[in-house]
Amino acid sequence: MRGKIGPMKKILRGSETGIVVVHEIYGVNRHMDEFCGRLANAHADVYCPDLLNRPVPFGYEEEGAAYANFMAHAGFERSAEKVNALLSELRSSYKKLYVVGFSVGATIAWLCGRQGHVDGVAGYYGSRIRDYTTLTPDCPVLLFFPSRERAFPIQELIETLKPKRNVEVRQYAGEHGFGDPFSANYHRAAAAEAFTELQAFIQRPGGRGTAE
Secondary structure (H helix, E strand, C coil), X not given: CCCCCCCEEEECCCCCEXXXXXXXXXXXXXXXXXXXXXXXXXXXXXXXXXXXXXXXCCCHHHHHHHHHHHHHHXXXXXXXXXXXXXXXXXXXXXXXXXXXXXXXXXXXXXXXXXXXXXXXXXXXXXXXXXXXXXXXXXXXXXXXXXXXXXXXXXXXXXXXXCCCCCEEEEEEEEECCCCCCCCCCCCHHHHHHHHHXXXXXXXXXXXXXXXX
């Protein structure tokens, strides 16, 4: 594996479904702990690798420093290589294998949709997917976007993604971070609806079976 993934959060239930969760710029924080727990309670084995290899996650008030750190020490392509290597290792252990990401993690998840390791990709507010719209995933992809993005025109990205094969796009009330209960942009109703959609996506029939 190129580079090193730091300590990894794991919740193992002996499930036939595995899910790799990719964190935001802040690292494996309380949101990731809570979200991984919810997925595990829905009867999945959950892995959340620390792509920052940082013992303490950044606080939300450190957004600028956290983004600079991510770009300097992790980056999108390098992180996707690490996550793909993990997915490759896990593939033979699960009937169904998914990757779910938030923000930069959603863009990393998007980049992992062409390697043949996963049965599906889901991403919350992956705004930097706009830098990789020439890619078309080889597996089903479900993307959740907010109704408003401060940094760029969100509708342009949505209209670019909608015609793509295998891609489903959902848009919810709120802003970037609507799915994070610890964020100032948390939107309870949107977060609940998106999580219900995510569960339905993961529970769809399919999967390639575990290796003998």
